[in-house]
Amino acid sequence: MSIISRNTAGAGPRGWSHRLAFFLTFICLVLLLLAGLARHAWADTAAAPVPAGLVTLNDIESGALLFNTKEPGKYVPAPLLATDVKIDVSGPIARARVTQRFINPGDSWVEGKYIFPLPEDSAVDTLKMVIGERVIEGRIKEKQEARQIYEEAKAAGKKASLVEQQRPNVFTNSVANIGPGETIVVQIEYQQTAHREGDTFSLRFPMVVAPRYTPKEADPRFVDFTPGESGWGEVLPPEPKDTLEQPPVLHPEAGKVNPVSLKVSLDAGFPLGEVKSPHHDVTIGRGGKNAATIALKKELVPADKDFELTWKPAAAKAPTAALFRERVGNEDYLLIMLTPPSGDVQPEAKPREAVFVIDNSGSMSGPSMDQAKESLLWALDRLKPGDTFNVIRFDDTLTVLFPDAVPAHGENLAVAKKFVKSLEANGGTEMLPALRAALTDRQSHGTDRVRQVVFLTDGAITNERELFSEITTNLGRSRLFTVGIGSAPNSYFMTRASEAGRGTFTHIGNEQQVVERMSELFEKLGSPVMTNITATWPDGLTTESWPNPVPDLYKGEPVVLSARMPQAKGTLILRGDVAGEPWEVRMAVGKGEARAGIGKLWARRKIEQLEADARIAGNWEENDASILKVALEHHLVSRLTSLVAVDVTPSRPDGEKLTAKDMPVNLPEGWDYDKVFGEQAVSPMQRAALQKGSAQYAAVLAAPAPTTSRVASMALPQTSTDASALIHSGIIALLLSIALGALWWLQRHWAASAWARRSR
Structure with a gap:
């Protein structure tokens, strides 16, 4: 066969393959062009079905906390929060600055509300809102007026912050008009005194408001009969309840939020001995004999349990007296601490009737239940043969173990211990019926026993x-x-309940503290009480001191008085009875060391006293005027006053919607979420999204308040990507490459076959 004839014979297959390749390439190019047009069309219209600020789980490229919306599958990124705490302790007085950074990771304008705890005796007097280089000072206002100022600023697009008290240990910080990717820094400052128990000083900083149970009961209403209305009356609306606003609680499976950094500068005023934190790992740097610096070993910890710091003197005994004063205007304010002797001769202790009440509701599940049971079992073992006792347990039901108090002998104790060991945590916290049962005294006029609950x-x-x-x-x-x-x-309730009950409050935060703290409690129960304590102030000086009257004291407890007088001079005389013996101390009040903030502490103590008087007498309206006057005069947040800070310049553009969101909190460490809220699962996709960026967000939150450029560089959720169109384009390109690869293989195979035929 000639060369011309061979080339002509092979033209058929090769021409067919070239035409097929050209046709497939043309089809793929057309499909790519259509996909590109669809991609641009999708990008132009994607914003319509997804409102601004909403994301889907597929959109999350780094860790984020998401709130549900009314649209299925759509979420809004929650504002983020980080807290930095600095506490300066000088003698028994502590000044704390709490810095809260509110970060908006989304692309919409938000209002963040954070419900947070502070010590129940804290005098909150300062609010600062930091915007860029500007610092806006908060003003103290009556609560309703402060709320109105805040709402008007929020509506006008101005940045604003409002700090309100819900309980003496629960506060709310609302921050309005946080822009997309923006950070607002809010600083809160307060004053408090360290707690003293014997030779041990302690300070607590609570980090989380635990979920609280609200009893279910009918709202009582009263009927008002007006004379002359022929017997017809009107049912009045129910009285306003003392409600508590509670934050949303994040499921533990979703990871931890609200990282906290904390540092304490301690100057005890005497040579320091042991310094420790029972619940957190800390680093301790000594700064001379009297001073130390305490910081969290981990730079950031989640806000899920209280921080506690304790310190003791290097000597065998701590100083027994302290006197500080402050001059404010035309008046002197005093803070006096004095530890009375416990008595050298201990009288024979009376037998006791001990009533033990144990909470086994759902919030006590986990380590808390173990600690409570171990503490109660320890207490039962310390009862003496002459004592009587009973045990009451409660959740949303109630069990009184014995019909009445029984002798503390082997059989009764064995029954009680078996009962305690069998307890499990579940149900609601109906505390009132248990309290009523515990206070029911069948021998109310008896004097042969001491009755202790x-x-x-x-x-x-x-x-x-x-x-x-x-x-x-x-x-x-x-x-x-x-x-x-x-x-x-809930340290506020526990402290005030013990004060009203003429007893004491003991805290057990982990199992290692059970023996130590219960031993201290039983030592108080078995020691004489200092009674009939009176304070006689210098003659001719109008003095207002709190608490008034001075309560009874148990072993190791100091007398703590806050006083106001025109001028600190003369002698204070303290008297009391301990173990049947009279006790008297004289103190020159003009020799106190000057210290800032004593006036704030006096005002806080007066407000506490007025609130306690109102609880006892029920005359809230009568005391409210005095509480309001003191709080406004001393610039303190109270039940009736709030701090509000407002920027003068609007920042949110007209027409931009503001989304209000409550900042979520962690479940307290050791709590069982399902026992408190029931079984509520977190979807695997959302849990992965939350946990994925926890370390990244922690680093961002720990950093100083970022500028606009820094925020812009953060890896934030994208709310308008064209992922679907890109995926389609990729699939078409992959098919095109497969088709061209197949044609290339066919061409090679045809060429090899043709060469073989020519060789033959």
């Missing part, structure tokens, strides 16, 4: 006022000792 609970309730009323009304000869259990107890 020991109440073990985390205090996770909202009806504190109702419980206080029950204590003050039906206490009788009983004394109430509260034992706070767990990582975040």
